[in-house]
Amino acid sequence: MNANEALISKFYTAFQNKDVSTMQECYSDQATFSDAAFVDLNAKQVRAMWAMLIKGGKDMRVEFSNVRAEGEVVKAHWDAYYTFSATGRKVLNQIDASFIIENGKIVKHTDHFDFYTWSKQALGLSGLLLGWTSFLKNKVRKQASAKLAAYMAKE
Structure with missing residues (x-):
């Protein structure tokens, strides 16, 4: 395992342990x-996002696999098991992550997951009917942004 792969393994191990400060330290x-x-999100927002999600995700469980470096890019797969707080519905979100590492820190982190699959699990019937639309995706983005802003204002 090279240093970049070790950084991402450290990040996800901290995530599994709900160790927000170690996760935050991994970012530039x-x-x-x-x-x-x-x-x-910028660095301040992403650090706050992880804190918000971990503090709010009482039953969240994370598994990660297939951490592999391709130069300065590291890719990984992770699965998040949790109850979506807005609906009380159980979710398994399967995510493929891509990281760009510089000087031993994450400078760019992009997570990819199937929004429609997520929305059917998290939102039920409305996700099934509208999860494929930009309308619902934009609504979820607006709500997520507002929730993060409110969290950051409190902290």
Whole structure:
């Protein structure tokens, strides 16, 4: 395992242990993060996002695998098992992550998952009917952004 793979393994091991500070330390002060719900977060926002998700995800369980470096890029797969707080529905979100590492820190983190599959699990019938639409994706993004902003204002 090279140093970049070790960094990402450290990140996900900290995630499994709900060790927010170790996760946050893995990011550069210039880091960015994006996924289907949280788009173009800066380092301060991504650090707060992980804290918010871990503190709010009482039953969250994370498994990761297939951490592999391709130069400065590290790819990994991770599965998140949790109850979606807005609906109380159980979710298994299967995520493929891509990281760009510079000077031993994450500078860019992008998570990819099937939004439609997620929305059917998390939202039930509305996800089944509308999960494939940009309308629902934009609504979820707006709610996620508002929730993160409110969390950051409190902290």
